[in-house]
Amino acid sequence: MEKSGRICLGAVVGVHGIKGEVKVKSFTEVDRDIDKYGPVENKTGDKVFSIKVTGHSKELLRVKIKGVDDRNLAETLIGTEFYVSKSALPEPEEDEYYHADLIGLRVVEKASGKEAGTVAGIYNFGAGDILELRLKESGRLEMIPFTKQYVPVVNVKEGFIIVESAIMNFAQDDAEEEVSDEG
Numbered sequence: 259m260e261k262s263g264r265i266c267l268g269a270v271v272g273v274h275g276i277k278g279e280v281k282v283k284s285f286t287e288v289d290r291d292i293d294k295y296g297p298v299e300n301k302t303g304d305k306v307f308s309i310k311v312t313g314h315s316k317e318l319l320r321v322k323i324k325g326v327d328d329r330n331l332a333e334t335l336i337g338t339e340f341y342v343s344k345s346a347l348p349e350p351e352e353d354e355y356y357h358a359d360l361i362g363l364r365v366v367e368k369a370s371g372k373e374a375g376t377v378a379g380i381y382n383f384g385a386g387d388i389l390e391l392r393l394k395e396s397g398r399l400e401m402i403p404f405t406k407q408y409v410p411v412v413n414v415k416e417g418f419i420i421v422e423s424a425i426m427n428f429a430q431d432d433a434e435e436e437v438s439d440e441g
Contacts, residue, residue, distance in 0.1 A: 264299070264341040265358050267292050273333050274315055278326040280335055281318040282309075285357075289319055295347065298340035307340065359414045365391050368410065369423035377419065380404065391421075 272281035284292045292298075293311045300307075308324040326332050350356060357380045365375045378399060379390035387404035402408045402421065411420035 263344050264303075265344050265347055265356055266301075267295065267298060267340045267342055268319070269339045270321075270335045270337065271318060272336060273329055274320050276329045278328050278332045279312060279320050279322055280326070280332050281315050282321045282340070283317075284319050292319065292340065293321070295342045298342055301339050301341060303341070309340065353412075355412060355414060360389070360412070360419070362417075363412075363414070364418040366418050366420050367423045368420050374421070389419075 267286055268282045268284040270280045271283050273279065274281050282292065284290075286292050290311050293309045297306050297308050299305065310322045310324075311319050312322050313320040323332075323335070326335065344356070344358075347356070360377050360380055363377045364373050365377060366372065367374050373394060375391045375393040377389055378392040381388045381390065381401075388401050389404045389409065391400050391402065392398070393400060407422070409419050409421055411418075413419070
């Protein structure tokens with residue numbers, strides 16, 4: 259079971275060489291900072307790792323984990339996510355958010371004030387952050403740009419975001435169109 263109040267900094271995605279180095283996909287703003295927050299834990303919190311960034315391997319970091327000195331042991335760690343307590347991280351600036359704080363927030367339509375769904379995920383495919391919303395009525399997943407234009411209000415403390423109603427109407431129109439195409 260995942261402990262709350264923690265943030266995932268990265269994940270082991272492969273191995274490098276024969277001396278136990280691993281390749282890590284970093285989720286930190288500056289990828290090399292993954293080792294700046296002290297010891298990291300696995301997802302369940304039952305294992306603690308001391309890590310040190312040793313270099314880059316294409317788009318990934320090369321990381322040495324204390325006590326992991328051969329390739330075979332390193333391979334057993336593929337898929338391991340590295341977590342730290344949220345308190346180890348700096349407070350985000352105004353209009354900046356940790357992804358973990360956004361997932362699960364209620365989505366409220368600006369014009370009607372009605373709850374339209376929840377934030378299911380956040381992605382960045384290279385052109386900026388995208389919010390994935392699970393719509394309350396249909397259960398469908400929809401994606402919208404995470405910009406002030408589409409999401410004018412984010413209130414993490416009270417647990418909601420406000421989205422422009424045109425976005426939600428567009429999603430509903432798509433759903434109705436699919437139904438009419440089938441019938």
